[in-house]
Amino acid sequence: MPNKNRCLTPATDEECRRARLSLQDTLDVVGGKWKLVLISILRGGKLKFRELSREAGISPRILSKELKEMEINGLVTRTVLDTRPIMVEYELTPYSNTLSEVIIAMHEWGKKHRQKMIGQKS
Template sequence: MKKHNCIVGDESVCPKVKLSIQDTLDVVGGKWKLVLISILRDGKMRFRELSREADISPRILSKELQELEMNGLVTRTVCNTKPVTVEYALTPYSDTLSEVIIAMHKWGQEHRRKVMEPSL
């Protein structure tokens, strides 16, 4: 039987490692969440601006923003304007994802060079 090599420690912590990775994917997984967080790093945005910037349908954007808000990564502010506008902004807690985003960016660049553009 092949021995499993746990990436962050000895064999005893591997079940917790798997659980924490799954928790991370549950919060930021999918096509849009990290993209939205990256866009909102420039500052608060109105719903329609964010929809256009991300090129995402309003229905999907609404769902993604609700999940980000539920996990404490985004705040939603209803502005007292006519018509009513809603602004979204990152919370300080979202900064805890910076290392994840940077690591994914670096890996994506390398992957593109290695697999997607090997002749360049």
């Protein structure tokens, strides 16, 4: 007899398959070490590339890759400023706000997990 609780809320095998695909889609967009960190930093407002690199503690090469992926997925906009030297500024799109509940839930879980791990070490 199949376990109906093996996925989040769906009950059928097809619903479970679609739920796994949805989770994979989410991870494809925000997964990795940096994307949610960058989103949380950019929630404070626009930043130039170098400012964002410093604030996040991320190398320019990795930052560039992450920002390109985030731009493709509609999470950030890139503005080339008419300055010498040329500077690029990034800001969150309104679409990025759809991740707010996910970020809040992960933040809450992370706090609880940290407390649990600290408690185990004591």
